[in-house]
Amino acid sequence: MNGMTLHKTAADCAEELPGAQLTHPFGDDWEVFKVRGKVFMLMTEVPGRPVVILKADPGEAEALREQYSHITPGYHMNKKHWITLEGGDGVDEELVRELVTDSYRLVVAHLAKAERPVDPHTYGIRTRAAR
Numbered sequence: 765m766n767g768m769t770l771h772k773t774a775a776d777c778a779e780e781l782p783g784a785q786l787t788h789p790f791g792d793d794w795e796v797f798k799v800r801g802k803v804f805m806l807m808t809e810v811p812g813r814p815v816v817i818l819k820a821d822p823g824e825a826e827a828l829r830e831q832y833s834h835i836t837p838g839y840h841m842n843k844k845h846w847i848t849l850e851g852g853d854g855v856d857e858e859l860v861r862e863l864v865t866d867s868y869r870l871v872v873a874h875l876a877k878a879e880r881p882v883d884p885h886t887y888g889i890r891t892r893a894a895r
Contacts, residue, residue, distance in 0.1 A: 767814030770851040783881035804871040818867035
């Protein structure tokens with residue numbers, strides 16, 4: 765998947781998530797998706813390369829970085845809790861959608877129960893083994 769397709773796929777997925785909102789708090793070069801005011805995805809270009817920055821469970825983030833050369837620590841974010849995804853070999857629509865949904869669920873899980881648009885423990889759960 766190339767960088768332009770990566771951005772489109774990630775944005776399309778994020779826009780489908782309940783309560784998700786696109787903002788531009790850092791200017792037009794940054795697309796920031798939030799749920800109930802909390803960031804779950806950022807998209808920009810890091811020197812000319814389209815990237816998607818997502819929240820990830822620390823153990824999962826480490827495993828993803830080991831498995832995929834196009835997944836690195838989060839650009840300008842906490843390196844333990846965020847990942848940066850670039851387009852490339854092995855990056856497909858299913859992986860992008862899974863990572864965006866996982867990021868969203870992690871953020872929703874930390875919202876007060878009354879603010880949660882979905883149950884983060886059941887919404888969009890799919891196992892990698894099923895891939």
